[in-house]
Amino acid sequence: MPELPEVESLRSLLDRSVAGRTIVGGRIGKKPLRRRVTRDFIADVKGRRIERVARRAKYLLIELSGGLVIVAHLGMSGSITHRDAVAGSFGLDPKHDHAEFALDNGTRLVFNDPRRFGILRLMDRASLSTLKELSALGPEPLGSDFTADYLADKARGRKVAIKNLLMDQRIVAGVGNIYASEILLRAGVRPTRRSARVTRAEIERIAKAVPQVLGEAIEGRGTTFRNYLDSRGEPGRFATKLLVYGREGESCVKCGTPIRRVIVGQRASFYCPKCQR
DNA sequence: CAGATAACCTGCGTGC
DNA sequence: TGCACGCAGGTTATCT
Numbered sequence A: 001m002p003e004l005p006e007v008e009s010l011r012s013l014l015d016r017s018v019a020g021r022t023i024v025g026g027r028i029g030k031k032p033l034r035r036r037v038t039r040d041f042i043a044d045v046k047g048r049r050i051e052r053v054a055r056r057a058k059y060l061l062i063e064l065s066g067g068l069v070i071v072a073h074l075g076m077s078g079s080i081t082h083r084d085a086v087a088g089s090f091g092l093d094p095k096h097d098h099a100e101f102a103l104d105n106g107t108r109l110v111f112n113d114p115r116r117f118g119i120l121r122l123m124d125r126a127s128l129s130t131l132k133e134l135s136a137l138g139p140e141p142l143g144s145d146f147t148a149d150y151l152a153d154k155a156r157g158r159k160v161a162i163k164n165l166l167m168d169q170r171i172v173a174g175v176g177n178i179y180a181s182e183i184l185l186r187a188g189v190r191p192t193r194r195s196a197r198v199t200r201a202e203i204e205r206i207a208k209a210v211p212q213v214l215g216e217a218i219e220g221r222g223t224t225f226r227n228y229l230d231s232r233g234e235p236g237r238f239a240t241k242l243l244v245y246g247r248e249g250e251s252c253v254k255c256g257t258p259i260r261r262v263i264v265g266q267r268a269s270f271y272c273p274k275c276q277r
Numbered sequence B: 001c002a003g004a005t006a007a008c009c010t011g012c013g014t015g016c
Numbered sequence C: 001t002g003c004a005c006g007c008a009g010g011t012t013a014t015c016t
Helices: A004-017 A125-130 A148-155 A162-167 A177-187 A200-219
Strands: A023-028 A050-056 A059-064 A068-073 A079-083 A097-103 A108-112 A119-124 A260-264 A267-271
Touching: A004 A050, A004 A059, A004 A079, A004 A200, A068 A125, A119 A125, A148 A162, A148 A200, A162 A177, A162 A200, A162 A267, A177 A200, A177 A267
Parallel strands: none
Antiparallel strands: A023 A097, A050 A059, A059 A068, A068 A119, A079 A108, A097 A108, A260 A267
């Protein structure tokens, strides 16, 4: 479920709550995650300290002492919750807990993912850059190398719909289905437009909207559209700020025109036919 | 090569 | 209540 803002919110919560703690034990579930088989690496992380929690695109990087790092991707339905010894399961079905790390203060980190599209693996920090999934990623959307010039260059000659271009992690890393619709509303561009046909002025508006929308979502601690919860079991606050996503038939907040829903690249997309051309 | 499509999973809401 | 169906915030494999 999570896109960049949800992962970044998780990162910052975890960095404050578990950095400095030592992993004293845990367990890895029997069912493998679908995208990457998770071997039982509890013995390898036991006794190591969590130095910091970082992020690259939608990947969470839990850096451990001794040069190891736990790479986690939440897929469509994953979450990582930080629970104390007496806390419940945060409403998550324990049968989808795939990993649990016990910390030296009696709390634990739990990776839960019903659909098992996520990734959880342990690697050497030094070999992180060789990880295929990470090395293919485009620039961070909140970084200085994601610019209108860059986006214009990537859009040039491309027939793919602009919304698909924004969701292509090799172009820019972190935009997912919800925020792509929100970004294009703010930029005033229909999601179906072929990338090569998007004008320079529109590209500039999109390049500006990307960090704006993602930044505001991070401030709101992400979006809870259905049931996503952060590491404390709390929903994100950005859901109330979604202006088009999930609002088919509702009036556009800017002009009152009914919001439309179309499928672009197999994904539901929402737009205002008047505000977006 | 770019682009389109199917596939990987489980759960939930809807309508009959 | 049960059941079929459509839908879900991601990514990859496999076609044309």
